[in-house]
Amino acid sequence: MQDLRKVGFIGLGIMGRSMAYNLYRAGFEVTVWNRTASKMQEAAKWGAKLASSPEDLARTSDAVITIVGDTPDVEEVIAGEKGVLQGAKPGTILIDMSTISPDATRVLAGKAKAKGVEMIDSPVSGGDVGARNGTLSIMVGGDPAVVEKAMPLFKAMGKSVTHCGPVGAGQTVKACNQILCGLNLLGVVEALAFARKSGVDLEKMIQVTTQGAGGSWALANYAPRVIKGDLAPGFSVRFQQKDLRIVLQEAERLDLPLAGTALVQQLLRSVQAYGGGEDGTQSLIRVMERLGNVSIIPENDHDLPAQPGEES
Structure with missing residues (x-):
């Protein structure tokens, strides 16, 4: 857990806001970014730090988690202007928990790899109730060693965590x-x-x-x-x-x-x-x-x- 003490979290929707809070309750130092600023202010009330952009968030994070609406949204926050890959340092773990195209996931993982960033895809099931209770089912795709390192994060948010195979398998x-x-x-x-x-x-x-x-x-x-x-x-x-x-x-x-x-x-x-x-x-x-x-x-x-x- 010490290696991934600082966690950046992008996407404070119905599920993301509870997932970020559960990470904070588990003892992680959580920094958040969301397109709708009011949701960031809600997170600040329970102790989250706020970032000005995904790039800014990534600069101070050991791991970055994204859970946003659709494939283009994930591409924008990760690889776009002021995206995560603009600020992430080599060795950062990038965890996308959105539900997007498996092909797009593999392309993004390649871009991350070129920056020295390890990406794993970890979509979830369980809805708002599972997110609140920390009982989500998490389907993970990625390098086994990276998945193992990220396991404390997953256990703070979910009850069932299954490594399904290489990048894209989770999706x-x-x-x-x-x-x-x-x-x-x-x-x-x-x-x-x-x-x-x-x-x-x-x-x-x-x-x-x-x-x-x-x-x-x-x-x-x-x-x-x-x-x-x-x-x-x-x-x-x-x-x-x-x-x-x-x-x-x-x-x-x-x-x-x-x-x-x-x-x-x-x-x-x-x-x-x-x-x-x-x-x-x-x-x-x-x-x-x-x-x-x-x-x-x-x-x-x-x-x-x-x-x-x-x-x-």
Whole structure:
């Protein structure tokens, strides 16, 4: 832990802000940078130091962690003007915990290597709850010796840490995770609609099926929220769509048909079309309500947001 005492953290979104705080609680000296300055001020209240840019942050960090929205965002904060690689000293460990393209990850790792910086990709699963509780699942790709050195950081943020292979392997496994998340979620909303139309009590259906072979994390965590009308984002539709786009792009490169994943992406696009892009992914239920002419969400939260140009 002493070798990586000073940690730079870039990206204070729904998950990043809790992850940075958990590193601070574990005894690391944390410096943060975020495009939205107000989120940096929130971090300063619990003890984080503030940087003026990713370059500035990297100058004083033994390890730099990034968790930002999309591939272009990662490329900008790492390799752009005033990016991490402009300030990082040789021997710095760069850990990208965003979910981005495996190919882009390998390209960035090559640029980092040329600067004497070791990069590993470590996307996460577990949502806002896992980030707060420090119980994230972390999928790691990179050199085994570098991964081992970074392990104290991972253990401060997650419960399950798996070294999946060389650089890019973490992103590939995360893509597999997102395929499963999407298809499990579709199963949940279809089961809820089927139960409702059949006149079965939804809470009892959930109680029974979570204990059976059809049980899943999505069923146990999202189904109870749906029937209470809670569509707040632990993970938003917008970011799930970004992840599924990456999956389908990689599948095209591999000449691999992923019919179920493509269907989920199109159904979530319907949620976006009605203004639900910032809702949680469980808002897929609203599409099922329309398709099946069935009411599942409590009536006081039933109506979809109006489309652009419609009256709300």
